[in-house]
Amino acid sequence: MNSKRQNKIAIGALYGIAGLVVLILLALLGYILASGVPQLSWHFLTAPAKAFLKGGGVGVQLFNSFYLLILAMAISFPIALGAAIYLYEYARDNWVTTTIRTAIEILSSLPSVVVGLFGFLFFVVKLRLGFSILSGAFALTFFNLPLLTRSIEDSLRTINLEQREGGLALGLSRWETVTRVILPAAVPSILTGVILSAGRVFGEAAALIYTAGQSAPALNFADWNPFNISSPLNPMRPAETLAVHIWKINSEGIMPDAKAISSGSSAVLIIAILLFNFTARYVGKRLYKRLTSA
């Protein structure tokens, strides 16, 4: 067999594999959207769930998912940013940083159900936070922190060493160089990483089942005092998210339209995650353009 032919076969095989991946993705998306989108309505997206009767919605779950996402991001982003800046801009390569990196790697490969059980034992039981948004947000932080740290560190890595030297040569301190030169330049790429990890957090179920809980008490959307038990902002209330809702309906849902609700919720989840992904690309590109060619 000559090399030309070999090359053709290799290219054919690679195209085949790539095509298969795309096909699987399209089939999954198509199935979920086809069975889910017909269930969607304003009522479905806003009404509270019903345990036994037909016609419940996912309004509370949807709100919970976003609220939990924002809280988890608010906790994990500053920590991840600090860790990434330390690791990439300050730390020298020695056994301390090697240990930290290994720890991050192990943390990122922990199964999310293990993170969830740890969250249950530590936040829910030991710290007596109960099944609450706060417990869930902490568990998600554990789940999200290593990935986010990694992605921010990668963003910092894309900024040339010369930029740092340029800052230092002007008499800027290392901190000033990082905050005034490197971070602004890395913002588009950091933001892309944040939005992508938001998608992952949004769809997470296993880590939340034992921490944020599986119940979604009715909320009074007119009450925004975080200290009231029925306020949507109360971080101490149990909060079933959309992903947990899907899991729960499928395992123990007893409402007559469980199948329809599950399909509808899956569609909402998928659409939200797709939106996150496209936003990430769009915002990243726009910001990069603004910074580079203005």
Place this chain on the structure above:
Amino acid sequence: MFINNDVTKATTMQERHVVQPHEAGHPIILSTEDLHVFYGKKEALFEGDLQFGSNQITALIGPSGSGKSTYLRSLNRMNDRIATVTGKIMYRGVDINQPGIDVYEMRRRVGMVFQRPNPFAKSIYDNIAFALRLRGTTDKYALDEVVETSLKQAALWDQVKDDLNKSALALSGGQAQRLCIARAIAVKPDILLLDEPASALDPVSTSQLEDTLLDLKQHYTIIIVTHNMQQAARISEYTAFFNQGRVLEYDTTSQIFTNPQVQVTSDYVSGNFG
């Protein structure tokens, strides 16, 4: 006769030949004494004892790995976290290579321009103004004026005066390098260190850059590392020849290029190696 001449020359060749600058009107502003640089255990610079006259251009030449960039980067302590530098660097009578020195303040006096143009991902205006803002200059008119004078000194003003708010990343290589020079002189240094500033530029930009440097020496002391010997010959008053981590010869540029006293220098400047 030629053969004869060569033999006599060879016998008078020295190992090392250093003549420090001593011209009236150009007092020594910077000098190094017994400077050694180590990367880990490896010694990269064995000794560099050079003096630099103010408002002159000094070229550092030598083959790759000869230690000239290492030496240059030690002068404003850019090697601090990478290498160990021992010895004295005297700047206006103060040893700036000691722990108590405010490195950040010092680097504003001893500015640096790098091999690859490295404008920040900011507007042209902010590239120059932001270091000043960080040091407390917030007056708009004062900033405008510094931006304008710096850009004029770097011979970039006419090309960018209408685009000051555009991103600096859109500039061409030669323009970007001028911007880096403008940025460096905006913080009002005494000394400008340039590390092969023209090596990433085309010939036209290179010759413009050389003109700019000749103008700039009225205000600044310039030390430039270059691989381009014609460049060293065109713009510098003094030239130091580095080889294998040592300064082998230091003298006026015309001496180095027309009458080198060390065999290796002679070989290098005549293009026999390097």
